[in-house]
Amino acid sequence: MPDLDPAIARRMIDATAYIFDMDGTLVLGDAASGGHKALPGAADLLSTLRSRYTPFRVFTNGTAKPPSVYAASLRHAGLDVADHEMMTPSTSAAAWFVRKGIKRVRVLGLDGVQAPLIEAGIEVVGPSEMASNVEAVYTGWFREFTLPDLEMACRDVWDGAIVTTASNVPFFAALGGRAIGASFAINAMIRAMTGKQAKVLGKPSQNALHSGLALMNLPRSAARSTVIVGDDPALEMRMARVSGALGVAVTTGLNNAADFLACAPSQQADVILSGLEPIVKALS
Numbered sequence: 001m002p003d004l005d006p007a008i009a010r011r012m013i014d015a016t017a018y019i020f021d022m023d024g025t026l027v028l029g030d031a032a033s034g035g036h037k038a039l040p041g042a043a044d045l046l047s048t049l050r051s052r053y054t055p056f057r058v059f060t061n062g063t064a065k066p067p068s069v070y071a072a073s074l075r076h077a078g079l080d081v082a083d084h085e086m087m088t089p090s091t092s093a094a095a096w097f098v099r100k101g102i103k104r105v106r107v108l109g110l111d112g113v114q115a116p117l118i119e120a121g122i123e124v125v126g127p128s129e130m131a132s133n134v135e136a137v138y139t140g141w142f143r144e145f146t147l148p149d150l151e152m153a154c155r156d157v158w159d160g161a162i163v164t165t166a167s168n169v170p171f172f173a174a175l176g177g178r179a180i181g182a183s184f185a186i187n188a189m190i191r192a193m194t195g196k197q198a199k200v201l202g203k204p205s206q207n208a209l210h211s212g213l214a215l216m217n218l219p220r221s222a223a224r225s226t227v228i229v230g231d232d233p234a235l236e237m238r239m240a241r242v243s244g245a246l247g248v249a250v251t252t253g254l255n256n257a258a259d260f261l262a263c264a265p266s267q268q269a270d271v272i273l274s275g276l277e278p279i280v281k282a283l284s
């Protein structure tokens with residue numbers, strides 16, 4: 001493995017914080033157990049950061065489960081990740097609603113989507129629950145979606161609620177090929193009915209990055225000294241490009257080096273690595 005460019009290694013060493021993607025970056029899904037398997041270097045990297053007092057967050061873009069469930073799965077795979085160090089788009093959304101003073105939110109989604117909002121003290125209105133004065137509609141993973149849920153959400157929007165979403169990506173990688181992103185489809189229906197485009201609060205939005213920094217007690221200006229590590233150019237590398245963070249692409253997930261190099265400038269990585277070990281080496 002060739003040595004890192006010294007300027008890149010220096011930014012890794014001097015970093016204020018790290019944000020990691022989960023699947024394809026720190027772990028791979030383990031079909032046999034339904035859990036996760038740590039990728040080489042992942043456990044070492046997190047313990048190295050801990051010994052250096054460099055804060056980090058693990059940010060996965062799914063809302064099927066609450067963050068604490070993902071954190072427990074990562075610990076089971078041997079990674080030292082506390083519940084509060086795990087983020088989903090709902091963690092980011094909850095922090096954003098609090099920042100904006102939004103207190104009553106209709107959530108189109110179940111426990112995985114709702115839990116971080118409830119923990120943050122936001123009043124969560126269930127999908128087809130009768131309610132008035134809803135300030136925001138928030139959509140996430142929601143396979144149980146029905147037409148009455150759409151009707152209630154549209155009524156809120158016609159009454160002035162804003163539309164927000166965990167993710168607006170049409171497909172995600174799943175066992176056996178691509179699967180439909182539930183919130184993308186629901187957002188399209190809400191837009192067709194109300195003309196309102198959902199504001200993305202998960203990756204790759206700057207809201208997501210700013211929430212992650214705020215949860216580490218860091219200002220927005222810390223983005224430029226943050227390292228974002230991931231396997232998806234459209235999510236992690238895009239978030240890095242827009243914010244000035246160091247975008248570190250790893251080829252242990254969805255994409256190989258040629259895929260990363262073929263991306264648009266807005267999704268280019270600062271460095272492409274075959275795994276996490278060179279980061280551990282730079283920090284050791």
Ligand SMILES: [Mg+2]
Binds near residue numbers: 021022230231232253
């Ligand atoms: Mg990934």
